[in-house]
Amino acid sequence: MVGKALGHYEILEPLGAGGMGEVYRARDTKLNRDVAIKVLPPLLADDAERLARLQREAQLLAALNHPNIAAIYGLEEVEGGDGAAGGATPIHFLALELAEGQTLAQKLSDGALGVDEALKIALQIAEALEAAHERGIVHRDLKPANIQVATEGSAAGQVKVLDFGLAKAFEPDGTSAEMSPDLSASPTMAAATRTGVIMGTAAYMSPEQARGKALDKRTDIWAFGCVVFEMLTGKRAFQGETVTDILAAIVHQEPQWEALPADTPLRIRDLLRRCLKKQADERLRDVGECRIAVKEYLADPQGAFQGSGRRQPAEQSRRLLVVARHRASSR
Numbered sequence: 501m502v503g504k505a506l507g508h509y510e511i512l513e514p515l516g517a518g519g520m521g522e523v524y525r526a527r528d529t530k531l532n533r534d535v536a537i538k539v540l541p542p543l544l545a546d547d548a549e550r551l552a553r554l555q556r557e558a559q560l561l562a563a564l565n566h567p568n569i570a571a572i573y574g575l576e577e578v579e580g581g582d583g584a585a586g587g588a589t590p591i592h593f594l595a596l597e598l599a600e601g602q603t604l605a606q607k608l609s610d611g612a613l614g615v616d617e618a619l620k621i622a623l624q625i626a627e628a629l630e631a632a633h634e635r636g637i638v639h640r641d642l643k644p645a646n647i648q649v650a651t652e653g654s655a656a657g658q659v660k661v662l663d664f665g666l667a668k669a670f671e672p673d674g675t676s677a678e679m680s681p682d683l684s685a686s687p688t689m690a691a692a693t694r695t696g697v698i699m700g701t702a703a704y705m706s707p708e709q710a711r712g713k714a715l716d717k718r719t720d721i722w723a724f725g726c727v728v729f730e731m732l733t734g735k736r737a738f739q740g741e742t743v744t745d746i747l748a749a750i751v752h753q754e755p756q757w758e759a760l761p762a763d764t765p766l767r768i769r770d771l772l773r774r775c776l777k778k779q780a781d782e783r784l785r786d787v788g789e790c791r792i793a794v795k796e797y798l799a800d801p802q803g804a805f806q807g808s809g810r811r812q813p814a815e816q817s818r819r820l821l822v823v824a825r826h827r828a829s830s831r
Contacts, residue, residue, distance in 0.1 A: 501522070502524070506537065506539070506576065506591060506593060507576060508528065508529045508530045509529070509537055509595065511524045511526050512527055521539055521541070523539075524536070525598060534598050535595050535597070535598050536595075536598045536599070537594070538596060539592075551592060554575075555575065557664050558574075558575040558594055561594075564631060564632060566632075567658070568624045568661055569631065569632070569661050570648070570661070571597040572595070572596055572597070573595040574595045575593075575595075576594070576595060577591070578591050579591070599650070600650055601648055601649050602649060602651055603647060604621065604648075604727070611734040612734030615732065615764060615765070618732050619728075619768065620798065621649060621659055621731065622724075622727075622728045622731065623794045625647060625661060626724065626790045626791035628659070628660075629642070629721075629724060629787045630786075630791055632661075632664075633720070633786075633787060639720050640720070641663060641704075642661070642720055642724060642727065643727065645701075647662070647727070648662055702743045702746045702747060702750075703736045703737075703738055703746055704722075704727070705723075705750055706718070706750075706780070707750055707751050707780075708780050709722075717785075717786075718783050718784070720787065721775050721784050721786075722776060724790060725737070728768075729760075729776070732768075733756075735756070737776065751778070755776060757769075757773075760772075765797050767793050768793070771784075771790060
């Protein structure tokens with residue numbers, strides 16, 4: 501695709517690829533600006549489910565207007581490419597805001613982030629999810645590879661949540677799903693189960709998602725917890741040698757809470773535990789609570805209730821001693 505033109509968009513370089521399409525940097529020759537182009541490959545042009553998903557992503561993004569969500573400029577169709585049966589077939593693509601910088605996955609390749617930096621990113625992710633949830637939109641594939649962080653200029657540190665390609669529950673229609681050889685990392689997965697279809701990325705799936713059950717916004721809250729845990733520790737919350745091992749860990753095991761750095765605030769530790777409850781009905785119900793908890797910490801890192809886990813037992817002991825003395829004196 502590099503060097504070719506899709507209508508008035510000139511393809512400059514590839515940015516990434518996955519089960520949902522190929523993404524390129526392109527030049528909009530009409531408006532004289534760089535954009536991101538998400539292309540449905542010509543060989544998939546006849547895949548009704550893939551095309552419907554691309555169109556659905558466009559409609560959902562058009563309903564969102566938030567500084568932490570990459571905007572959409574258009575859903576386009578041009579002639580070109582060879583179809584599976586030969587001959588020219590339409591090329592369908594999205595024209596999107598180009599989020600400069602690096603993905604959070606790339607950023608984490610160097611290891612864990614400091615608490616303040618991690619929570620500044622977490623706050624913006626929570627704000628983006630809250631805006632989507634208020635519109636009835638659930639991302640369903642939140643992961644570091646779908647989070648872009650600006651690295652230069654006045655926008656440095658700004659977060660953009662990308663790829664709403666799975667932002668509606670997948671309905672099986674008999675179409676076979678393409679499986680990636682490495683589903684434990686960044687690619688999106690889709691696999692049939694006895695109860696339906698599981699879609700998403702293995703390491704960040706909620707237990708209900710891993711089981712192929714119906715999803716709601718609490719699956720994004722789980723993924724948010726996984727992403728924040730990884731930013732603070734440099735490790736995935738749930739790991740395994742195979743996809744099956746990872747899904748088993750998600751369903752049956754707890755994260756290594758001891759891996760959290762000692763200066764992780766108490767309220768953030770509690771927040772992560774509530775985000776990563778196995779049962780959806782025991783999990784936080786609204787990502788707005790995540791936003792408030794993180795925002796309050798950032799506004800007052802030294803607050804009385806924001807201490808590190810190491811100071812918690814001593815503080816609790818002092819409070820219990822005061823209560824006991826008060827009771828004894830009142831008698």
